[in-house]
Amino acid sequence: MVALQGSGTDEGSGAFVSASPVRGNDSESFGNLVIFAGILFSAAFTGLIWFASGRLQAISHLPDQGASWYFWILPEPTFWSRTTAWGFYAAHQIAQWALIYHAQVRVRKYTRGLHPVNVAALGMNAGFIAMHFVQTHIWYDGLAQDVSIWSALGLVAILLIWVLLMENDRRGLFFAKPLPFSRRLIQFARRYHGYYFSWAIVYTFWYHPMEATSGHLIGFFYMFLLMVQGSLFLTRMHVNRWWMVFLEVT
Template sequence: MENKDNVKRVLIISVVVSAALVFLTWLLVPRLDNTIHLPDKGAHWYFWQRADPNFISRLSAWLGYSLHQVFIWLLIIKARKNDRTGSGVVSRYNIAALLINLVFILLHMLQTQIWYDGLAQDVPIWTSQGSVIVMLVLTLVMLTPRRGFIIGKKISLPTRSIKFLNIFHGFFISWALIYTFWFHPMDGSYGLLSGFFYMFLLFTQLSLFNTKLHLNMKWLVVLETMVAVHGTLITLEKANPIWPMFLSGFLFMFAFTYIFGLTKNKLIRIGVIILYIAGVIVMYNVRGFNNLYEVSFIPAALYGGGIVLILLLKLAGKKKAD
């Protein structure tokens, strides 16, 4: 399947399949009605886990996660020998990755129906959240040479460091995605469903390595920005009043960084920033302006993490040069 024009077709099919998988997950929700959950204990508690876990239920999640992870890592290693970065070709390795992810999505769906649990029984919720944040930080830094770090400001990185990121980012990002996917059972609340659709699109991005789509800025910005939708829906579902923190925080990244990779038109960039500020005013007119400081939390985490990573890369590059 090495037609140079097939990447768009594969993307469309992947999006349709992703939507179908989410729909199937929703259809199966009534079969999970008998699952007993412990009472929600607040922000640090993960609600979607069974109250009576056992060895088999835990093993089913960890075994599924481990096999999924190993198969993808082995495929990445093998595919590196077929390096066609940016060629636009969807190779047999891409198709293999898509099929591996599809198989393990279906297996996790079945595992949820039988045993329900994900990795959440054994690891804290911040590990799942943190892995996604680090993934976003890594993406932010990798795209800095193309669109700038903030308001278009570009930061030079050592060539060796860029090469290192290009070679090894797939291993970390695949871990972050697969770990987060198996952290959750495939339950069907609207917050989780939004997360699964987002995850399946990220699996598509992961699978289509070495194609033009993998480097397409518009597609990358869609993926970076969709976390705003998922984070907001999860907090709304839990009736958590801090939902503006997630929406405004991630949209800050769009207004002050992501948009600079989409257009060079200054009026559009300024217009997006003005619309963002207006949106924040509307949200915090409801939430309360005494909580306006929340807007800074997510940008501080992403930009702060990005600065740390850039400094580490510069330091590593300098030592190599010496």
Template sequence: MQIENDDQMAGMDSPKSVSIVSTPAFKIWIGLIIFAVVEVILIFLLEPLLRINFPPLNPDTGPEDYYWKLNVRDALTMVITWTFYAAHQFSVWIVIVWAHKNYHGKKLDEKKLLMYTGMMTIILISFTLLHLLQTQLWYDGLAQDVPILTSQGSVIIMLSILLVMQNPKRGLFFGKKENKLMRPEVSATFMKSHQLIFSWALVYTFWFHPMDSSPALLSGFFFMGLLFIQMVLAYTRMHLNKWWVLVVESYVAVHATIVAIAQWVDFGSNPPMWAMFLLGFLAMVIFTYIHGLGLPNWLRWSIVIVYFVFMVFVYVPQPFGFGRDFAYFLRLEFLWIPMILFLIAFIAAAIAHVYVLIRNRISSSN
């Protein structure tokens, strides 16, 4: 997920003067990737202690219910959880505001470890370990007090705003740019303020869930790890590496599919929604995300063809295909995710558009 624009990199050493592999940011990136993997392994290994120390959870009752919370709310537990969340959230916000004040318009030497990078790394590791301990001692995340829609919605808002931000670079659909509502001035407005918004979405979602060992949660915390790493890497070239950005953005397709399959297998969700998430987010990757990579047209069209061949396989009856009920295809389930993301993106752009018009009118009158 690209957090800064290229203009912020103008004050850094030329990419040709310093190999990205030799920079402190690259070493931090490697170290935090390893940390994210170790985090998931620890969650998995500590799961038996949760089954010993806490009573069985209530059965899942549907998509609006959240399974991973204790049956009885404990007031002290929730005070502790909300306090930890607030400490994490404000720590991140303080560092972000500090960086904006101290780095804006200044030359940054990427051969040295930025203080922002160091502080964010310490915050990431410290609060990850704290959350792991909190789960083992008290279990409940913020989900005990707030509905699942708040967590899901925060991530959807983040992904939608990202579409607006990246429109000037890669367009919305197959490289085509929307130049009215999402003109560069609107995208720049989100570029300046998105760190505070995105960090809220990430930290809030991080503390919404307990660190329990289900496929959905393990995948989710690894995804959170990637997103936090991207936040740590702001103001560095690693943050803008197009292949790394693609991996971070595209992993949502993997995570959402794992969650949907787990809901189907573990809780018998009906209808099984894995195809909606897999095909929907893959569509975002293929028709939007990869168009910032500069791929040749023949390769882009080849990827599109592979996508449609896979879609045909999903809906073709067995034994020639997977055999998913064709009624789901007729409902256009593969378009639901893109439609939701684009709709919210246009709403966000419209709000920012009005803000820009008002701001420009006030500026001109002065």
């Protein structure tokens, strides 16, 4: 007899989600394995960035010009450095949004395992991570050549505010006391957070070349973790409390 996954609520929209058959990978232990594999991949690829960083030492940089200056750009960008940075970023962003949209329109229910769209998202993000590594070592420049450093910082700041809004009912904002935001606003934030979070993460990811300063390594490691999280939409792993705490304290 086929066991059933418990009914619940679609945490993106607040809509009721009906029960669905448990598949072979639909277990808590499998979910923990997926999360562990994501952490391991993130750490291993961060190590690869560090290991290969010697190849980037020959690249020259302009002198630092103050707080608004981003140091890790080519003194003279080329057609291909710009085309690959913006082209790969656009492809990555569109692919991520398309998968989120597909999940919301076609899948629409949570599982303890992985939907095929989650497997596609994990593979897609891993592919673009590898692509960015190659792009850095051939053409170097990220989006930073053409946009202000404050754009990436601003996107991340709004992301953090968005998280606080989503967590308002459960955790409160001031001394565990929630603020009286409208229910419609909270539902909007939960339903569409994936699109904005994806934009903030993918944009920031392609903003930087894969350099190996301590700041870059920590930042890329954390972005890899967020890409894992962003690939687990409509799974119980996406809302696993221990995994969420790990992301918050990393």
